Amino acid sequence: MASFIRSTMALAWSPLKSTVFAAVSRPATSLPATASPATSVLCNAVRHMSYKLKTNSAAKKRFVALPSGKFKHWRSGKRHLNTGMDRGRLNSAGIASYATARQSKHLRRLMPYA
Numbered sequence: 001m002a003s004f005i006r007s008t009m010a011l012a013w014s015p016l017k018s019t020v021f022a023a024v025s026r027p028a029t030s031l032p033a034t035a036s037p038a039t040s041v042l043c044n045a046v047r048h049m050s051y052k053l054k055t056n057s058a059a060k061k062r063f064v065a066l067p068s069g070k071f072k073h074w075r076s077g078k079r080h081l082n083t084g085m086d087r088g089r090l091n092s093a094g095i096a097s098y099a100t101a102r103q104s105k106h107l108r109r110l111m112p113y114a
Contacts, residue, residue, distance in 0.1 A: 065114035
């Protein structure tokens with residue numbers, strides 16, 4: 001009995017049967033008979049997509065990319081405990097600064113879409 005079931009299952013899932021059925025039910029195209037057009041288009045779209053690089057979250061919070069290719073950041077030391085500081089030091093802490101060439105090289109890898 002088990003061999004009979006196996007033989008009928010083999011006939012039901014025969015690749016020859018599916019290609020004959022596909023040739024009758026669908027007009028001739030350049031696609032293989034076993035692949036549906038929607039599946040084929042989806043597979044081609046996935047196959048040709050390139051990998052998306054992730055931007056480093058810490059870098060994007062601290063640096064801003066400028067059109068010139070430089071990276072701008074803000075100096076530290078102006079958040080709290082400022083009561084004892086002289087005004088000149090506090091004002092200079094509020095001025096933006098720019099990353100060095102070596103830092104910029106590293107930041108380009110951390111922020112590929114900046």
